[in-house]
Amino acid sequence: MPLNPEQQAEIDELRATPQPTLRAVSEGMEAHLYKAYDVLDHGFIRVIDYMGDDAAITQAARVSYGKGTKSVQNDEGLIRYLMRHWHSTPFEMCEIKLHVKLPVFVARQWIRHRTANVNEYSARYSILDREFYIPSPEHLAAQSEINNQGRGAALQGAEAAQVLEILKTDSNRAYDNYEQMISEDGQAGLARELARMNLPANIYTQWYWKVDLHNLFHFLRLRADSHAQYEIRVYADAICKVVADWVPAAYAAFEDYRMGGVNLSGKGVDCLKRMLAGETVTQETSGMSKGEWREFRALLDD
Known part of the structure; x- marks a missing residue:
């Protein structure tokens, strides 16, 4: 189970005794405070504390x-302006502290x-x-043939069963x-600090992780991306759900300009201007390398 009885008892006590x-x-974050959200088979994230909105x-x-302008629309517009123009300091005024249980190789x-x-x-x-x-089983995949740090198709049948048995x-x-x-x-008895070196990288560890919103958005942009490794992406996805309720205007701007936008x-x-003008542009006439051209075309074809 992701939470042990002592951790669950602590959560229940904290949520039962609110402080003025x-x-x-x-309000969105208050609903998440202390709650544990399961990730992977034994992991979780939970918010321990936060500052700002x-x-x-x-x-x-x-x-x-005070709270800035009286107009919510003006505040949302300012947040979108800050995100659009890559201003970072105002987002650093918000912080979050998470308790995370995760495999060592993900850590x-x-x-x-x-x-x-x-x-x-x-x-x-x-x-x-x-x-x-x-x-x-669906996450047991072969090495990608085009990406040295990625996965290909899922292993099948006897090979998948053998890999699972080896891991266990x-x-x-x-x-x-x-x-x-x-x-x-x-x-x-061998000292614990020495005995631990024999443990595998898939054993679970835990930590408290405190970060400001600007750097959290940077983390989420990379780790909640579809190209990120699955095992860290699911943690990022869980954090995204919490952040969306904590700072909804900032998260909406982040989704639009960072997650949904392109550079x-x-x-x-x-090349884009030439294409819009009706010119047929190829990799040979683009001035780009094959890798750059492939990524450029992928952006246009998505």
């Missing part, structure tokens, strides 16, 4: 007092975003649980040896 506050409150963004942009991808504050569960001090990420067997064997090494029953190089803009 004078700070800005996002849409009004905090516009307030910072104007360096004013290693995630931590490449070096713009957050992180405190991870210590396997030097505590014993990791026997919980491993085992992909469902190796994971449990490694954990059995981990338990044996740290055991003090009739032996000194063109100078050559790309030139």
Whole structure:
């Protein structure tokens, strides 16, 4: 189960004892606060704390007092302007702190975003649980033939069954040896900080991850993208649902300009203008490399 009884009891207690506050409150985020949302087979995300709302963004942009203008439309327009012109500081006025349970190999991808504050569960001090990420059959895929860091078609039949059996067997064997090494029953027992090196990368870890909204949007733009690895994308998708309720105007602008928009190089803009003027443009006449041309055509053909 993603949550242990102690964690669930803590959540129930926190949600049962609301506290009065004078700070800005996002009603959408209040509905999510402390709740755990399942991700993968044993993982979850949950909001521990947050600061700010849409009004905090516009307030910072104007360096004013209160909630900014009285017109919601004006505030939404300002947020869209800030997003459209890549202003970052006003979005940094909002922060979120998440509790995340995730496989170690996903954590290693995630931590490449070096713009957050992180405190991870210590396997030097505590014993990791026997919980491993085992992909469902539809997510067992072969290596992509065109992308060195991507997947191809799903494995089928006996091959898929064999891979699943290897993953399960190796994971449990490694954990059995981990338990044996740290055991003090009739032996000194290996230090936990050494015994953990034998554990597989699909074992689950946990951390608190605090990040401002500007850097969170950058994370989501990359990790909620259809090209991102599935196992981190599902975490990003879960976070997106929370952020959409926390700062709805900012998230709508993010969806429009970042997730739904495209960036063109100078050559790309030139080619587009020539196409609109009726010219037939090919890769050879575009001035682009084959890779650039393929990506440019993919943008136009989507």
